[in-house]
Amino acid sequence: MGLMQTTGTRYSKPILVAVNKPFDDEDGLQALRSHPLFRNIRSRDLEDLIHQSRRLRLGHHQLLYRQDMPAHHFFFVISGRLRLYRLDSSGIDRTLDSIAPGDCFAEVMIYADPPRYACYAEALKSSEVLMIPVKAYRDLLDRNPEYAQAALEHYARRAVNRFHDLEIMTVQNARDRLIRYLIDLLPNGAEEGGEVELPLPKCLVASRLAMQPETFSRILADLKANGLLRVNRSKLFISDPQRLIQISQ
Amino acid sequence: MGLMQTTGTRYSKPILVAVNKPFDDEDGLQALRSHPLFRNIRSRDLEDLIHQSRRLRLGHHQLLYRQDMPAHHFFFVISGRLRLYRLDSSGIDRTLDSIAPGDCFAEVMIYADPPRYACYAEALKSSEVLMIPVKAYRDLLDRNPEYAQAALEHYARRAVNRFHDLEIMTVQNARDRLIRYLIDLLPNGAEEGGEVELPLPKCLVASRLAMQPETFSRILADLKANGLLRVNRSKLFISDPQRLIQISQ
DNA sequence: ACAAATCTTTGAGTTAGGTCAATTACTCCG
DNA sequence: CGGAGTAATTGACCTAACTCAAAGATTTGT
Structure with missing residues (x-):
């Protein structure tokens, strides 16, 4: 059919x-x-x-x-x-x-x-x-x-x-939207760190979060450079969600 | 109590x-x-x-x-x-x-x-x-x-x-988000024009749409200057929603 | 395993929209 | 009606994010 x-x-x-x-x-x-x-x-x-x-x-x-x-x-x-x-x-x-x-x-x-x-x-x-x-x-x-x-x-x-x-989408800047999105993906939210697998290819996560793929990529690179995140393909490791939340302000 | x-x-x-x-x-x-x-x-x-x-x-x-x-x-x-x-x-x-x-x-x-x-x-x-x-x-x-x-x-x-x-919030630019929001407020959607009353003070509509009040005000002023909108306090008159949709691209 | 396609990243330049500041216009009270 | 407190508007400036472009990485299909 x-x-x-x-x-x-x-x-x-x-x-x-x-x-x-x-x-x-x-x-x-x-x-x-x-x-x-x-x-x-x-x-x-x-x-x-x-x-x-x-x-x-x-x-x-x-x-x-x-x-x-x-x-x-x-x-x-x-x-x-x-x-x-x-x-x-x-x-x-x-x-x-x-x-x-x-x-x-x-x-x-x-x-x-x-x-x-x-x-x-x-x-x-x-x-x-x-x-x-x-x-x-x-x-x-x-x-x-x-x-x-x-x-x-x-x-x-x-x-x-x-x-x-x-609510996440009413956050006005791209980096903070992404951070909130990632924290929601963590099994225990902001409670504790862990590995997160992006449920979508990066370009579609970008679309979901109302930003360009280039912006998504740059934000991730920046978080990585600041030791807030480790990236492996579509898997992200977040050791300290609280630190992420702190910088998102 | x-x-x-x-x-x-x-x-x-x-x-x-x-x-x-x-x-x-x-x-x-x-x-x-x-x-x-x-x-x-x-x-x-x-x-x-x-x-x-x-x-x-x-x-x-x-x-x-x-x-x-x-x-x-x-x-x-x-x-x-x-x-x-x-x-x-x-x-x-x-x-x-x-x-x-x-x-x-x-x-x-x-x-x-x-x-x-x-x-x-x-x-x-x-x-x-x-x-x-x-x-x-x-x-x-x-x-x-x-x-x-x-x-x-x-x-x-x-x-x-x-x-x-x-969905509206995944629209990436402020003007188009506002246009979509206004059209949804119209009694018959994009079908026909009409008067719309903002359900919130302008600064809160701005917050709802993830933009600054200044940006909201400027977009409205711009639409007005282009004859797409007439503004009277919190009442907006939209004569031709189709034209609004066309410019939002 | 290879080739093709798509996705991702990075760079450079531009612009939409944010920030700060000052003015004007409302609105809610007494 | 008048004054205080907000909200709205406008201008000047600046920065975050977009656009375009090109190279690199990953994935998919043969």
Whole structure:
């Protein structure tokens, strides 16, 4: 089944056609069962939902859906990584989020009327997603209102996270935005140092943080030169987050 | 009952102490009944919820709650206007949202554990809010799972709106961010022109859009000089939104 | 393993927007 | 109505970040 087709070779220019197949084995199911949105659903109901879903393999840079397309499905990432982005009228591609295995996305549209995707979604590398029919999930909730609470919690958390993302973007200078972004990536926040893996290629982190790739690169070089950071490909080591916070003022 | 107390005279420096009184008349109730979060709730249940709530009068610049405070209530705006903001470690105040009469806010925390406010909330002018106990609302949902769907819709919409706000902030230049912000304020978006009232004083719109008040003022002056905008206090008249969009590229 | 493509870094020059300062215009009070 | 306190505007200056360009590194596909 072809879901989407376009030409091109770079970010924002998706390539291929999706091919799905039944999701009838257990791969990736464990992660799904432990997701906040599903962990309270009885096995029988969950299996039923899964059987109405399809597993989709996505190639590198492959588009999953387009902004404004009717949203008949939402997704759970089994493996790989995706990004959400929007295209403005001048064709500039602005990255808004990245999605890791174990995450759900596009689920915010479930009750919208008409349900439409709010952005583009594409695979950053070859990935596998579970494609859950919105209707099947809605029916499940209608038949079992007690499941709605988990969904409510999930949506509320999502809204708070978006609010937090928005806050970072009101920081006026590029270096401080980047520092805040990095600290949020640390497993324990500013509490303690650690290694951080950028969830996106550097040029897309730059886009996410409303700066040019050159600016991103220079800021990172500067932090490195000042001993605040060690960089290894897309892995950054932050030994003292507090020092980072101090200089960001 | 004192809810909060601080000293100072400007934005981010709240002043007074809240005094509440029972919400036992019908003022503002119509708007509440038609809010998406409440309109499906049976009269009896809604009245019960309202009787467990308190009406709160807030003075100009009065603080309603603080970031990180335990969130025992969420709020519905009866009259006036509020803003949500965060304070960073260096004391800089960053405005994230404004709330108009008929809106609900802080409701995103309902199922958080522990529930805490994600930001500060203060009145921009003298205002009246309904202060709804989180526990009462949760109990209502627990007893009547069929009410959860409206809540789900509301939260989903909220998450999508925050996502959209985030998108605007990834626009890299100040003028285009402002243009996008103004077009979103238009009743019919870019479809047709109209008058727009800024929901915040100009210096706070600037803060919301990650720019200095001086920059905001200069951009507005420039748009005005180019005949793209007419300015009257906090009211802006945009005759041709399409032209605005064209120049923002 | 190689070639092609894309991503990243660095340099040099330019500009948008921040900073500081001073004036003017509002708004809220008494 | 008048005065105090903010908010908004404008000018001059400066710096952070953008643009353009080119070299280097990494990744992907054959």
